[in-house]
Structures are given as C-alpha cells and as structure tokens.
Amino acid sequence: MVAQMIEDWNLVIGIEIHAQVNSKSKLFSSSPTDFGSKPNSQVSLIDAAMPGMLPVINKFCIEQAVKSGIGLNAKINKKSIFDRKNYFYQDLPQGYQISQYKDPIVGEGFVEIETENGQKKIGVERLHLEQDAGKSLHDQDPNFTFVDLNRSGIALMEIVSKPDMSSPEEAVEYVRKVRSILRYLGTCDGNMEQGSLRADVNVSVNKPGNELGTRCEIKNLNSFKFIHAAIVYEAKRQIKLIEQGESVNQETRLFNTQSGETRSMRSKEDAHDYRYFPDPDLLPLTLDDDWIKGLQETIPELPDQIKERFINEYSLSSYDANIIVSDKATSKYFEDVVKNRNPKLVTTWVTGELFSILNKKNLIIEDSPITSKQLGELVDNIENGKISNRQAKEVLEEMCESGKGALEIIDEKGLSQISDENEIESLVDNVLNSNPENVKKYKNGKDKLFGFFVGEAMKLSKGKANPKIVNDLIKKKLSQ
Amino acid sequence: MEFDKKSLLKLGKLARISISDDKLNNLSKDLNSILEFVDQLKEIKTDQVDPTSNSLYQKLEVRDDKVDTKNSAEDILENAPEKEMDFFVVPKVIE
Amino acid sequence: MKDSYTLKSLAVLLENNKISSKELTSEYLKNIENGKDLNCYNTISQEKALIDAEKSDERRKSQNLRSKYDGIPIGIKDLFCTKGVATTASSKILSNFVPNYESTVTQNCDDAGLISLGKLNCDEFAMGSTNKTSFFGSVKNPWKSVNSDNELVPGGSSGGSAAAVSGDLCVASLGTDTGGSIRQPASFTGTVGLKPSYGRVSRWGIVAFASSLDQAGPITKTVEDAAILLDIISGHDEKDSTSSVNPKENYYENLNSDIKGMKIGIPKEFRSDKLPASTQKSWDECANLLKTNGAEIVDISLPHTMSALPAYYIIAPAEASSNLARYDGVRYGLRVKGNDLIDMYEKTRSEGFGDEVKRRILIGTYVLSSGYYDAYYIKAQKIRSLIKSDYVEAFKKVDAILTPSTPSTAFEIANEPSDPVQNYLNDIFTVPVNLAGLPGISIPYANDENNLPIGLQLITNSFEEQKLLNVAKNIEETINYSETPEKWWLK
Ligand SMILES: [Mg+2]
C-alpha cells in the first residue's frame, strides 16, 4: 500500500529507541522511578541539580545495559565514558544530560526481523546509558509552563540502529523485536503507553541509484501505530517537497497523534552545539571479563532461540512460532500448556481461541482469566475425546465468565461426549431403522444422504456423541 | 582577533548570557587576551599523548539499586523562585 | 594570649575548663564584629554558633564529647552548602539561596563538635586570586606594607578564609583549592594552607567550580592544626564518585618532623628572574635548612611546568561553563523575568554572574564548542597527562618538592591588573599541583622587606599527605615563624 504511494522512491529509516531501565532507583540517584506519582515527589537533590550535588552510578543499570547488549548480539565495551551533553532546557536541571558519546557501554550488534521477503538483519550501532529529562506541562496555564522532575535522572538505554530499514513495516517490526528482547531479558518493561519505551525515527527518501536524501528526526513515538503512521506521513511529505522542486530541511519534528501529521519543533530551531565532554564527576566505567561472563550466564533463552526450539521440538510453523515467541509471557504460557500435549492442538487453542478472548477483553496474557493449567485441562478433554471442539469453545467461554475449571463445567452442563461404541451403535440403529426410505435411496447412490444420517444421530445424542465414531459406524452399517 | 562582536554574541547565546553593547568591547579584549595566552599550547607536541580528564586512577564506584525517598516535593521546591501546585513554573514554552 | 590560640591549644584549654565553648565562641564573634572592615564574613551565624557552643559545653559536662576539638569555633568558606545557613558562593545569583542539606565536609566538622561562626567571603564561585570578584566586595588582607597604608588583597579565592585566620576572626577555616585557592591566600596572609590530594576530601555539597580540580582543605595557624583539621574532614565518601577509596591516616597522631634521609626536589622550571629577591632568598634558605636537618637536596626538572597555567585556563573554564549551567533561575537562586524562557535565562545569568565568572563561562563554552574541542580542550587534557607524568617521574627520585607558593607577596587592592591574564599568573606555582591531583601545602617562611609574608610550597605524591605534613612540620619547627599582622582595623 505504502509502497505504491511512494513508488520509485527508497525509504531509509534509522531508529533510536529510548528504553527505560527496569530499575527501582534512578541512574545517578536513589529516587524512586514509579510511574504516575505526584509531581516532584520523586526528586532528590541530585535530580534537581542543587549546588554541590554529585552523581553516583546505579550498579543494576550497568548490568541491565550489558545484558541488553548481549541480547542484541552486540560488543560489550570494557571501558566506557560518561559525557555531559550540554544544553539549556527547563526540564534539564543540570543544564546538561549525562550520557555516553564517544565510548558507549555497548557497541555494534544486530537483531533479526521477519519481513515479507524473509529474515532481515538490522544493524545496531550502539547502546548507551543516559539520564531521562523531566516533564513539562504546557497546557495548565496560558502563560506558564509547569515542570515536574519526577522523570529527571531515570536511567535510559538509548539503542541506536543503523539506517537499515526501508519500510514502515520493517521499522515497526524492528521496534517490536527490540522490545521483545528487552522484555525477555527483563531489562525494560517495554510499556510504551507509560513511556518506558519510545522511538525517535529518522526518515529520508531518495530515488534508487541517487545519493541519500536529507533526513528528519521524528521524536518520541510511543506506539507501533504512531511509528507506522509517522513514517508514512513523513515519507510522503518529503517526496512531495522534492517533487515540487523544494528541498528537505534537516530538522527535528513532532508527530501529532490527533492529526497524524508531523511538524517542525519550534524550540529546537537554533542549531545545537552540545559541547560533549567527559563528565569530570564520574571516572571511566570499567568492566572485567569475569563479571561480563557471569552476566552472560544469567541471560535467558531469547525469542530467536526459543522460536528455533519450538519449530524443532514441537514442529510449529515458523509463522506460529513467531507469534508465540514475540512475547515472553505468551511463550511461557504456551510452554506450560504444551508439555505432554499435542502441540498442534495447543497452538490452535492459544493463538486462536485464547487470543481472541484476550483481544475482546483487551487483556494482556499475564492477566488472562484462563490460566495455562486451566487451558491445559481443556485441551486434555478435547484430546481424550470427552468433548468436541465445538463444545470446548463453549466451555472456554464459561471458564472465562465463571472462573470454573473445564471438567467442572463439562460435568455441570452434562457436556461430556459419548464415546461408548455400544451406546452410539444403538443411536445409529435407531436412526437407520426410523428412516428406511432414505437408507434405500442412499444405497441406490444418493451419497449426499450420509450427512443426513450423521446429523440425525448427533441430534438424537443432543450433540454429545463423538462425531468420528458416529461417522464410522454409519459408514459401516450402510455398507453392510 | 578571534572574538569579534558577532562571534561573541553567538557564544553568549550558547552560554545563555546576554551581553550588552557597552560590555562588548572590553569583553572581546579580555577573551582575546585569554585565548592568546592559552594558544601557546599549540607549540607543544602531543600527538602520542592520551588525554587525562581526571587525575584519580581508580575504578568507578557503584551503588546498589536502593530507593531512598528522603526529599518531599516541598523540600525540592523550597528555594524555587516560582512554583505552583508542586510544579516549578517557567515562562510559557512553545515546542 | 590570644595570638597563641590554635586548634591544639584550644583543645587543651577546653579540656582543662580554662574556657568554655560559649566564652570562646563569644570572643571570636566579638573579633568578627570588630573586624568587620576586613569583610571576611558573608554571613555571621551569631545565634546558631552560641546555641551550638552551649550544646557543646553541655556535652563536655556530661562527658559526651564528639571529639577532642568539640566546642571549637571555625569559619567556613561560603562555598560549602550548610543546612539552614545561606550559601552564596559570593555570587548574586545565589545570594538568596539557603540549602536544606549539609556538605559532607561541614557535616564531618559538626560530627567532631566544631562550631561554625559563619560563612567566609571568597571570589565569586571561587574564580579569582584576589577576592575582588566577590559580589559582597573585596576582603582586606590583615597585613599592610610597612611603606604604605593602602589595603592589600588577601589572595583568593579563599581570601576570607585566609584573612579570617590571619586576623584572628577564627582559629582555623575551611577553604577550597582549584588552582591555588587555598595555598595562594595562605601565602599572602602568613597562614598555613593545605590542598589535599584530589579525592582525599569529599566534594559532596561544595558548590562546584571545576570538578576534576576542586578540593577542600584547611587554612590554619600551624602545620599541626592543618593535620588536625585534615583528620576531621577527610575520608572516603560514597556520595562522591571521585572520592578515594584509599584509607585515610591519622595525620596528627603520626606527625613526625624527622626528615633525615629524605630527598627534597628543587624544580628548575620554577626559577625565574621575575621572582622577588626576598622570595628567592627564602626558597634557597629553606632548602639549606632542610639539608642541615638531614635531607638531601636534589635538582629536578618538571619540563611542562610552564604549560600548566594555559592548560588550566582551558580545563577549569570548560568544566565551570558546564557546572554553572544549573544556575538558570528555575529551581533556586536569582530569577530575572524575561519575555520567554530563553530571555529569562539570559537575563538571569547576565545579571546574576559577575564579569570574571562570565568571562570563564564564555571561554569554557568556546573551548568545548564544535570545531574547537580538539584544539583546546583535548589539547589541554593531553598537557595535563604530560604534567602528571612529569611528577610521576620526579617522585621516583624525590620524596617532596619545594617551591615558592606565589610569584609575589600580597599587592594593593587598587593595583590589581586590568588584564585577566596578568591576574591568572598569581597561580603559576600552584596550578600544576591541581592538574596532577597532588597534595600541596603553603607555609609561611619569612616576611619580605615590606614586612609581608612569604609562603613556600611543598608538594608530595598523591595521598602522601603524611609525608607532606611531616616535612612542613620540620620547616615550621626550625624557623619558628611567629609574625602577626598589626590589627589596624581595631583602631
Ligand atoms: Mg539521541
């Protein structure tokens, strides 16, 4: 779709992800990091940049950055430097952000994403640790801006990609994949609504064979939908400009979530000169091999590995495996259910019925009303023939409403399937004996009547008869 | 002269210090004098030298991820020139 | 009687109940009142000091002392944040700032029972060597030339701290030293000024000037007192990432003035035709004296000495330009209204900072800006490496280095040169020590022909404060310098 609108043009997309480290306290101070607290209630003297205050680094944040680096298949730098990025802004109390510039804690790596044309490697340029800024509220008063420093100093991992993506879909897939890896690692909760993970997207367009176009950076996108929409809008805007003979300005732009448009940020108009230099309050951060090795051993199985295992162990299709491993909680749920059960059946029930229930209720799998144990019980009853697929759907819905177990509901509703051959045989005999005309017609070649006999038998059993046995018996009887 | 009127005003912008016209001349004279003084370093060969940004040679000390909520919003806002409803207040910023 | 007051002697007087902390504190408060013309104090903590003194006296009665020095009042440079007491850095921009927290160093003093008489004047944000950059006006040196009645600078930036000790407005004080700000005013006022190794004393809660160079230290009447105060203020601080994990020593207890077999280096690069003859003479004499006392005098070379000052005037302003960015009128301090946020920033900072601070912020901004960073900032940091390695080499050969503290003795306030660079030259002998992170001490050696104190500087390797104090003690014992200024301000 997008490809058509921008036919003849290449899109070049690079993304900077800001992922909040899943830490209890801030990067350089002991203030809490809870979301949604009262304004300026989580601010230490350090976060407010009071005179004489000094940063002391949070060990946990270093660990999470290194773990994330390992998860991104990246080089861990044994020596890294914290720099000051100097600029004035009301939400930046120190007048500088402590970040890493020339020597980040994590160097080059990559992630693999699924695209229309198969697997694609997206390069990661670097991952570095830095402080978040405070929050400004511009709509509280016509003449003033209000500043809340609760976020000021929270640890962020900035993950910078190479400009390796060439469509909005790839961009979304990349962010999804990075988010998934971080969530598997537990280094970032990935909550985009709360701003725990935001993306700055760099977009440029050029004609194939031509040199790269001028890029624009769209700041602070906090949903996959917005990332997609912002790239589409921005690409079209740039193409239109160029086609009109105008040129694209290199600038920072904001995405308006209401209108779906991007616009130039006024406050960033004057060219910046950040005057980076090593923060003299902090010595170089050095990591030793043994420590890194120790962390390496704590790295859990990551989505790519789990996916491969699911394909090998459970013969899942690449498509199904991808869906299941994209989220840590889902793959854990799946593994809990699939143990000693039919993988195909489990896959269908997890990605089909369960997902549709969660979707309808707008729930994440962690909050699923049906536990993995409960779903397992349901699948067991399908597998052993106690209930049919159709009945199982009914049971699942009831499980959802009442919270009762599958067996309990099957018993209560008397749903359990009749699989006793003698019992079914008498049902079938009953049907055949009551419809001698039709039996004659069938024997004379009216094959279609087979379904009629099956339907009658099922009706007679109030739907409980095992349809397979019914089928088999009718076929046997009519061929006698 | 490295610091003429224009470059000085630009520098003042970057440092967020306004410089009034009557101070421009003296300031540029002073800054040029300082610059001339430090420019003598250009004579010294340093190609093979690593820079030192802190003379203390020790590992960066780290702290545990522990929360300490000693400061209330009132403490933090105590010295604020303008505040309202527990916020710092600044002139309207248009992004 | 009064002139013999030291931390050591006062501890004895208090112990023997010859004087109470309240009496002592009152006496100093009276001296401060009488010495107002010296302009040493920005804030006098009259009430609080007396209350604290009473509490100390109670502690003494109940034998619950915090240390031997419990109840002794001292003065604090107005750069240390002190809870509930204005902390201004002698700047208009912080003139209304009252912290609700206490710096580690002043907390350490409080933990030892020391009492703060108030906050001492200094150069604005510690930038200066004459104390003339203070928003609250120049401090006056208690010393005057025999040939003139004109007022002299006390040196800077810890000018108030040095003048107050020299003029008996406190028995000891705290200063900070970024490029000589303890040693140079100590030299100008005939007091002992110690800059510890970088990392020996916590910087937490001290208004930052240049983070990689700043270090707090004592200004006292004697080397023993310097050791006592260093014992109280030094040590590792978890709140300062640049605080050394090296264990601190018992400097006072371990003072030992025996220097037999030590090697003392005399660096040839500190020699100059411009050095006043009396200073050169003191320096030579002192070397001879050390030799007589059993040390070996060794000629050494510190080849990059002359590059230290220009490197310092890149590094210190660079760090300062960033450290002082927080003074923006948003969260504390002065705010000057503006049409918009940027206008408010520019007006606040333009009106809030004095000329010297603005010069340094602008130079610092310049040397860090794109296109100049490598040529200036990185270059200066490379020079710093060279200077550091000069000293590393030197300390393979010698135990301590002896130099003059300053290229001149105190000069007239009215004679301050208008060219900032001429002022910067005051720190030419002290700055290399900061760049290399070493400990240095200035001790009074003699008075010159105008009866103005001449200070000599000793330098040792990093964290060899004990050795530094030992050599200083040896000189002090031998020369027994006992000159005191005539108290002209009492007339
Ligand atoms: Mg960025």
Ligand SMILES: [Zn+2]
């Ligand atoms: Zn960032």
